[in-house]
Amino acid sequence: MLPRRAALTLVAGAAATGLARPAAAQGDLQRAARPEDVGLARDRLARIPAWLQAEVEANRIPGAVVAIGRGSRLAMLEAVGFRDRDAKAPMQRDSLFQIASMTKPVTSxxxxxxxxxxxxxxxxxxxxxxxxxxxxxxxxxxxxxxxxxxxxxxxxxxxxxxxxxxxxxxxxxxxxxxxxxxxxxxxxxxxxxxxxxxxxxxxxxxxxxxxxxxxxxxxxxxxxxxxxxxGQPLDAFFQERILGPLGMADTAFWVPPEKAARLAAAQVDPVTNRRQAMLPVTDRPKWFWGGQGLVSTAGDYVRLCQMFLNGGRLGEAQLVSRRTVALMASDHQPPGVQFGPGLLRLFGGLAPAPVTGYGFGLGFAVRTLEGRSPVPGNVGDYFWAGAFGTYFWIDPKEELYAVLMLQGPSDRVQYRYAMRQLVYGALS
CATH class of the missing domain: 3.40.710.10 (DD-peptidase/beta-lactamase superfamily)
Known part of the structure; x- marks a missing residue:
């Protein structure tokens, strides 16, 4: 088990990773000098961007950003492929993604x-x-x-x-x-x-x-x-109570003009021959959807993950207590609850149901069994994903989190499976 570090300073060059924030938000994330320092094998970790690059070259996705952290240190933040394939614009580590249902944990x-x-x-x-x-x-x-x-x-x-x-x-x-x-x-x-x-x-x-x-x-x-x-609009509550204190400076319900060029775009999907329909996000919406609507970066979302991994705290900001995090990450499905017939078609082997070894907590799916799921993990890990291709999970036992940001694939479940396999395969 890695030692828990709740207050660490940003390493030199953090601005290049997209993680630099105002002073009030510092003291919470550090880039590991070497993957081995956090128990990850460098050669195995390198399989992840290589796999994503192969998916880009096969025209299945335009590009992606992946982030992996362990303990209180970031082991990987890598951009692959295109932010906009049609424009031949390269993906950047601070590219903005519509995270769809990854808004739900923030609302919860x-x-x-x-x-x-x-x-x-x-x-x-x-x-x-x-x-x-x-x-x-x-x-x-x-x-x-x-x-x-x-x-x-x-x-x-x-x-x-x-x-x-x-x-x-x-x-x-x-x-x-x-x-x-x-x-x-x-x-x-x-x-x-x-x-x-x-x-x-x-x-x-x-x-x-x-x-x-x-x-x-x-x-x-x-x-x-x-x-x-x-007594506040949802966007104002998010900014004042969550996004601001965590230093999530690029996360919001809409993208201002000066950031619009950083938006990741979906490509024409080779399976459906259609482009994923996205939400309009360059104007302030009338309705702030608690279940979707946020735009974020991988670098921002890891701050949310690190806060949960730390038991509700990031640097000097304590949003909730560690017991509240534990309550959120516990299975709350009532005995005898039923599931609709489309559950496995929608979520595959990560469906929040006993048949896959998962339940559902207060905002995300929660693993309840070592077995039954087709992907590695630990009892107590929790996750959620977005309809446009984004995905994250947090594994308290391994003190691990991972974030995948991509936009628009029709077969998004396979990317969730593969990320799990590749990340756990890199544990040394």
Missing amino acids: LAAMMLVEEGRLMLWHPVSRYIPEFKETKVGTERAPLEREPTVLDLLRHTSGLTYGALPVPGGAGVHPVQEAYGTAKVNDLGQTGAEFAANIARQPLMAQPGTLWEYSHSTDVLGRVVEVAS
């Missing part, structure tokens, strides 16, 4: 900060913060609720909410509740967060709260709960 963290302050309670019904949920019904038959969805249900995706029709290969068609979402334009970007929450509360739930794990708009609703409980 925001909620847990409010829980620690007594301004939010996990067992409270959602209707305490969004009154429209008091009248929500279940199914197209509009059955009454057996109990109201709670804040805990939002965090663990057991609220009964769903997404609209997800583009899952081989999917089993569109559920009637998803059709209702489409008719009601639940995803309309022209809404405010308050309008979205009221709109989705008028639609039926897919199942009774607590009975079904369904990947859903739950975290988007949670984002609105954070706004109500804190």
